Amino acid sequence: MTTAAELFDIALIVALIAPAVGQVLCMIRLVIGPTTGDRILALDTMVINALSLVVVLGIHQGVTVYFEVALLVAMLGFVSTVALARFILRGDIIE
Template sequence: MTSASAFLDIAIAIAFLALAAGQILSMVRLVMGPSVGDRILALDTMVINALGVVVVLGIHQGVKVYFEVTLLIAMLGFVSTVALARFILRGDIIE
């Protein structure tokens, strides 16, 4: 094992831990959020953390398909966040 791959393994482990901590803190905000806006932002942050986990997993396994999966998850996360915010503000999604 070369030193470059050892550093990459350490960086990947640190990234997984940081993303896991962010996901846990977002879940806490989702449950304990004082307002609905905080809960929507927590859900959006959880989508972003999930994107990070998938990207780091793709780097770790060396599979390029994961990056295409992240694009799909990002689009679905954006649309769902907008739809949820619109539902909370107006009471309906489609006018």
């Protein structure tokens, strides 16, 4: 009979592996993406995968600082995605 702690450990392992596999697949899309839009979406998805890895690592280690780091990663990822998309569409970032 498995205990709740063992099931939690298994869930954490799965929660660490799934975004890592997604990160690798996004890197492949980033390299072979046929259009620039595909590459931008791959970068944005890589930010989300990194964010989920940071949160799960914080849960695993029991440290709350990781959640603040996750907020910073989310903000920087959003701003960088918007800036990159704007640069691709218009050729400049600041008007």
